[in-house]
Amino acid sequence: xxxxxxxxxxxxxxxxxxxxxxxxxxxxxxxxxxxxxxxxxxxxxxxxxxxxxxxxxxxxxxxxxxxxxxxxxxxxxxxxxxxxxxxxxxxxxxxxxxxxxxxxxxxxxxxxxxxxxxxxxxxxxxxxxxxxxxxxxxxxxxxxxxxxxxxxxxxxxxxxxxxxxxxxxxxxxxxxxxxxxxxxxxxxxxxxxxxxxxxxxxxxxxxxxxxxxxxxxxxxxxxxxxxxxxxxxxxxxxxxxxxxxxxxxxxxxxxxxxxxxxxxxxxxxxxxxxxxxxxxxxxxxxxxxxxxxxxxxxxxxxxxxxxxxxxxxxxxxxxxxxxxxxxxxxxxxxxxxxxxxxxxxxxxxxxxxxxxxxxxxxxxxxxxxxxxxxxxxxxxxxxxxxxxxxxxxxxxxxxxxxxxxxxx
Amino acid sequence: xxxxxxxxxxxxxxxxxxxxxxxxxxxxxxxxxxxxxxxxxxxxxxxxxxxxxxxxxxxxxxxxxxxxxxxxxxxxxxx
Numbered sequence: 284x285x286x287x288x289x290x291x292x293x294x295x296x297x298x299x300x301x302x303x304x305x306x307x308x309x310x311x312x313x314x315x316x317x318x319x320x321x322x323x324x325x326x327x328x329x330x331x332x333x334x335x336x337x338x339x340x341x342x343x344x345x346x347x348x349x350x351x352x353x354x355x356x357x358x359x360x361x362x363x364x365x366x367x368x369x370x371x372x373x374x375x376x377x378x379x380x381x382x383x384x385x386x387x388x389x390x391x392x393x394x395x396x397x398x399x400x401x402x403x404x405x406x407x408x409x410x411x412x413x414x415x416x417x418x419x420x421x422x423x424x425x426x427x428x429x430x431x432x433x434x435x436x437x438x439x440x441x442x443x444x445x446x447x448x449x450x451x452x453x454x455x456x457x458x459x460x461x462x463x464x465x466x467x468x469x470x471x472x473x474x475x476x477x478x479x480x481x482x483x484x485x486x487x488x489x490x491x492x493x494x495x496x497x498x499x500x501x502x503x504x505x506x507x508x509x510x511x512x513x514x515x516x517x518x519x520x521x522x523x524x525x526x527x528x529x530x531x532x533x534x535x536x537x538x539x540x541x542x543x544x545x546x547x548x549x550x551x552x553x554x555x556x557x558x559x560x561x562x563x564x565x566x567x568x569x570x571x572x573x574x575x576x577x578x579x580x581x582x583x584x585x586x587x588x589x590x591x592x593x594x595x596x597x598x599x600x601x602x603x604x605x606x607x608x609x610x611x612x613x614x615x616x617x618x619x620x621x622x623x624x625x626x627x628x629x630x631x632x633x634x635x636x637x638x639x640x641x642x643x644x645x646x647x648x649x650x651x652x653x654x655x656x657x658x659x660x661x662x663x664x665x666x667x668x669x670x671x672x673x674x675x676x677x678x679x680x681x682x683x684x685x686x687x688x689x690x691x
Numbered sequence: 692x693x694x695x696x697x698x699x700x701x702x703x704x705x706x707x708x709x710x711x712x713x714x715x716x717x718x719x720x721x722x723x724x725x726x727x728x729x730x731x732x733x734x735x736x737x738x739x740x741x742x743x744x745x746x747x748x749x750x751x752x753x754x755x756x757x758x759x760x761x762x763x764x765x766x767x768x769x770x
Contacts, residue, residue, distance in 0.1 A: 347710070351708070413735070414732075414735060415731055
């Protein structure tokens, strides 16, 4: 099937490793962990007292009055989108706003606002609840603010598919351009829920690492000693553009977004399908959609969150869907798990791997699980020519999203 | 409390809530047209003013407070 070509012309991010894409990428290549102790008073009572918090606070970037109206997840989406937009060079290009769309999702939404305003309601009564509460906590808030900032009029969408959100938002952006609804889509994910309630919830599921005394070693995908994921916060945004539109304005192109595959397990609300059936189908669909051969996919930025079951299920799925030739990495070993932003941040890492020919390391992979029978860039960067790569994202609810990026 | 004191108290609130430069706040200024205070920020201003000046500003009164001077007069009469 032939498609309109879609390319990536701008990147933006604010993450536990850095306040922008360049500093985040440098930290990844240096194998640095963004995980640290939670020193807030509320953390003392929690079984999990570590997280990957933002390297740069939004208050260092946005002015105080603007921040009063923004949930933290909205603020960082806006910061990442501003960076991506500036990077794309579209600001003064004369782009028709009716041809510009946005697709930005979050896994959990404005939970920090919801919880803070509930505290105010309980303590001081309904009149003290901020009039900005609803636009701050609504799940479409980040997409709406990004769309507003850039004047997007081709449609503003907010995907929610838990930890697959960022990748699915990018896949939706691809659809918007291919179907002719937009020429440019600002797409990605955001998440900021480092708060005792979400931590307690994940922790009650026994999904999180409790390696509280060694924060930097806590996120260890595929290592025998892994004991759950580490919560991270951040945002990643890509500017997707119709290839001929980008070419006509002489834009710098990072990579092609060649294809996407989306499936649902229909199996369990939180457990992945034991044979990885949904993941296998998503990968196969992405490869077919991208019109590349399995052999061309020489690198996979895996979902691998550092949970005992999920990490190996993905390996099985990759074997079945691709074979055993790709070199894998799990950048969550450094960034923690950014939930709804993970797929977007990992797409950025995948794109920069293609650009630079270097795979960032999976840190803390000291004692590989016996079930890990594929090649991983363990603890050190791997230099490799990568013409095409895959990025996987899976989410609670049985969401599977695979994206294929190729060299432009 | 004098009218000037109420005006400067309102200026502090407007700076905090809506980023308005205190030097721009004067009795003749319209909240929406001159100071760019939108409807949601106006709600915040009212709640903060009730707290600061120990008054009650009913919702049906807020629409009559077009200018800083209108608000000063209302607060002056209440306190």
